[in-house]
Amino acid sequence: MNCEKCTDLISDFVDGSLSPExxxxxxxxxxxxxSCADVRSDLHSIISFCQSQRGQYEAPPNDKALWLxxxxxxxxxxxxxxxxxxxxxSWTAWIGKTWELSFPQLAxxxxxxxxxxxxxxxxGFRRWQSSGVNSxxxxxxxxxxxxxxxxxxxxxxxQHAINYWNQRVEYNKARWSPQMRETFDRNLKVIDDTVNAxxxxxxxxxxxxxSEEMLNAALNEKLSLLKEFAEL
Amino acid sequence: xKTRFTFAHIEMFRFNLRAQFLIVASLLVIATMCVxxxxxxxxxxxxxxxxxxxxxxxxxxxxxxxxxSWDRNEIKLTAILESPKANLxxxxxxxxFTVDVMSDNRGRADVGHINFRLxxxxxxxxxxxxxxxxxxxxxxRGRLVRAHVSSEGDIELxxxxxxxxxxxxxxxxxxxxxxxxxxxxxxLQSGKGNINIRIPANSAFSLTAAAPNKQIHIGEFWNxxxxxxxxxxxxxxxxxxxxxxxxxxxxxxSITFMRR
Numbered sequence: 001m002n003c004e005k006c007t008d009l010i011s012d013f014v015d016g017s018l019s020p021e022x023x024x025x026x027x028x029x030x031x032x033x034x035s036c037a038d039v040r041s042d043l044h045s046i047i048s049f050c051q052s053q054r055g056q057y058e059a060p061p062n063d064k065a066l067w068l069x070x071x072x073x074x075x076x077x078x079x080x081x082x083x084x085x086x087x088x089x090s091w092t093a094w095i096g097k098t099w100e101l102s103f104p105q106l107a108x109x110x111x112x113x114x115x116x117x118x119x120x121x122x123x124g125f126r127r128w129q130s131s132g133v134n135s136x137x138x139x140x141x142x143x144x145x146x147x148x149x150x151x152x153x154x155x156x157x158x159q160h161a162i163n164y165w166n167q168r169v170e171y172n173k174a175r176w177s178p179q180m181r182e183t184f185d186r187n188l189k190v191i192d193d194t195v196n197a198x199x200x201x202x203x204x205x206x207x208x209x210x211s212e213e214m215l216n217a218a219l220n221e222k223l224s225l226l227k228e229f230a231e232l
Numbered sequence: 233x234k235t236r237f238t239f240a241h242i243e244m245f246r247f248n249l250r251a252q253f254l255i256v257a258s259l260l261v262i263a264t265m266c267v268x269x270x271x272x273x274x275x276x277x278x279x280x281x282x283x284x285x286x287x288x289x290x291x292x293x294x295x296x297x298x299x300x301s302w303d304r305n306e307i308k309l310t311a312i313l314e315s316p317k318a319n320l321x322x323x324x325x326x327x328x329f330t331v332d333v334m335s336d337n338r339g340r341a342d343v344g345h346i347n348f349r350l351x352x353x354x355x356x357x358x359x360x361x362x363x364x365x366x367x368x369x370x371x372x373r374g375r376l377v378r379a380h381v382s383s384e385g386d387i388e389l390x391x392x393x394x395x396x397x398x399x400x401x402x403x404x405x406x407x408x409x410x411x412x413x414x415x416x417x418x419x420l421q422s423g424k425g426n427i428n429i430r431i432p433a434n435s436a437f438s439l440t441a442a443a444p445n446k447q448i449h450i451g452e453f454w455n456x457x458x459x460x461x462x463x464x465x466x467x468x469x470x471x472x473x474x475x476x477x478x479x480x481x482x483x484x485x486s487i488t489f490m491r492r
Contacts, residue, residue, distance in 0.1 A: 180364070183384055187403055190484060197444065221423065
């Protein structure tokens with residue numbers, strides 16, 4: 001017995017309309033499951049409250065008029081959705097629908113998504129290739145300029161962060177001891193030397209992956225050195 | 233034959249007296265300065281009961297850090313504080329021990345050097361940071377050993393058998409003497425200095441080593457499976473099945489592997 005099944009049967013259980021076998025199974029589950037036991041006790045409380053309050057409400061003065069008003073309200077509510085366009089209804093129904101897919105349905109949906117993504121990638125790649133062939137410098141030149149541009153963009157982005165932290169360091173530097181200031185400057189120079197050397201290598205050979213890695217690492221180092229000293 | 237005391241003799245005697253006086257006076261001044269310096273320094277020594285795999289976190293500003301293991305479930309902290317203004321408030325519960333000089337002295341201009349010596353259980357996790365100064369860690373077998381020097385300072389890790397080791401400085405040497413534990417991670421990085429790694433001959437690890445000046449010496453751990461990149465500035469390869477990950481980067485120095 002699981003909690004879902006238990007929730008379905010609990011009302012009948014409270015009413016006493018379950019078969020002895022179902023009753024036993026449900027009782028066992030209720031002994032073990034605290035949340036279902038809570039549901040049962042809540043249901044008991046509601047029923048006993050309703051039973052205790054039965055017959056204590058006065059009848060409305062004009063029960064026919066009351067029922068007429070209720071019917072009017074129900075009919076007005078029933079007509080309101082009909083006024084909305086059919087497309088909206090279908091969309092809301094589609095969104096509001098509970099999606100319970102079987103394994104084959106799920107597999108088919110996944111396969112369809114993979115197919116669409118693969119096709120669009122292939123088409124995109126072919127277009128990109130053909131535009132490269134037609135361009136003046138050819139694909140190699142284009143990829144080279146793309147690499148350099150990307151690199152410059154990345155460096156410029158990082159430079160903003162470096163400038164920010166540099167300002168903070170400069171602001172705090174006056175408080176440091178002379179030894180600390182000298183140490184910081186020496187360390188910054190070591191990192192700047194690495195940045196410059198990597199950048200020189202990259203301007204000679206934009207495809208030099210090791211220099212690119214070193215440049216990235218050195219820029220990150222510069223940023224973390226500034227951050228670490230900015231807190232002093 | 234009688235010795236005759238002349239004017240020259242008397243002058244020499246006076247000169248000797250003056251010289252002796254000057255030497256004694258200088259010694260007195262030096263001694264006074266030493267005593268003054270010693271009295272200005274503060275020494276703090278305290279023990280803390282902890283669990284055997286306690287996590288030790290120490291964040292210093294400047295000064296040396298020495299961490300050694302011992303066979304007790306307690307930490308002994310010894311600190312020599314150069315400045316009497318410096319404040320130290322170690323925090324500890326059974327599983328964690330933290331000394332944060334930075335936050336203990338926030339707002340104070342210069343707290344000076346603080347030299348730490350910590351004796352900790354062998355299976356402790358050790359996380360050490362300093363802006364400047366040497367870090368030495370000996371005989372730690374816990375999960376983590378992290379030594380981070382923001383600027384200048386040598387890092388020496390000996391007798392280490394931790395599964396996660398991170399050592400980083402910007403100027404200074406790094407020496408690792410220990411073993412690479414299966415599935416462990418070892419990241420060593422220096423800006424300018426020499427990185428030396430001394431490990432057992434049967435070590436198994438996957439290595440990524442990069443040094444732009446091409447000073448990478450893999451020594452006896454070299455095999456033909458190693459791939460050289462960037463004309464010898466980076467090497468990638470497996471040694472003995474590659475069960476742990478080792479990444480070594482040196483911007484302006486050498487990387488050397490040695491067999492134990």
